[in-house]
Amino acid sequence: MTSGGDWSARVGATWAAEWRRTERAFGDVARLLDDAIVAVAPENGIAADVGCGVGSTALALAAARPGLHVTGIDLAAPLTAIARERAAVVAPHTVRGAGGDRGVDFLVGDAAALLPTLAPLDLIVSRHGVMFFDDPVTSFAAMARAARPGASLVFSCFRAREENDWATALDAAVGVLPRSTGAYAPGPFGLADHALTQNVLAAAGWIGATATRHDVRYVVGAGDDPIADALAFFRRIGPAASALAAAAPDERAAIERRIVAALAARIREGTVAFTAAIWIWVARAGKPS
């Protein structure tokens, strides 16, 4: 399973190389999450985007709430470097310094360690960035302590692996069918279990937590050759990537043939899309005990 240490090394560099394809895959997640965030975002104050990657959620929030100062935090320096470039290009008026204390900036490091330096926060958000903590109660508790009482937490994460068509199709192509043990393990499905996440949030000092389930399109291939586009993505990102890298040439070719068959079965009007099953969680920081 992917953990924090992987993100600051190999996985972060791979995501930086593939950021345009991951942005496309997360397009529908972004629309839902950004709406959920804006529904609770204050007009002013301080917000943080945990595991911000290339900064999309932070940038969308800064654009929707020009009176907020938004800080994106990520373990992977190559991703925050892209986030800073995007901030300068996409929304130069929101870069810190240009508009006083409002705007957006990006920090490299562990969110639980850096959030106290921004406290008290009025809003904490994350698009699929909070399921990689080694100790989720400790990290979510650090987030709660850094938040003003009553401040909102809004984040998305995947539901169960079995409900995520893109994951089961790739598992079948690789020939491995991982089973959840029910215990927490950091990784893309770390917070898939509703009861587990509810318990983690409650133990960490977040109150009134509610989750909404959504099934969204997860677009992995488009353009002149959507299947080649999607195959290039899955060679680097997702559950097939490490199996392909480790396989001998014959086995690699066989796995790729099975992936291509799965992609071909999902092509519609020039686009290859799977279904992603996600949660959007909303909670509030309780009073410190």
Ligand SMILES: C[S@@+](CC[C@H](N)C(=O)[O-])C[C@H]1O[C@@H](n2cnc3c(N)ncnc32)[C@H](O)[C@@H]1O
């Ligand atoms: C699946 S990616 C999502 C990135 C981005 N939010 C997006 O939606 O494109 C998860 C991100 O969380 C970051 N991350 C994981 N654990 C973290 C931690 N403890 N502190 C800060 N960032 C973390 C990773 O480096 C990675 O960029």
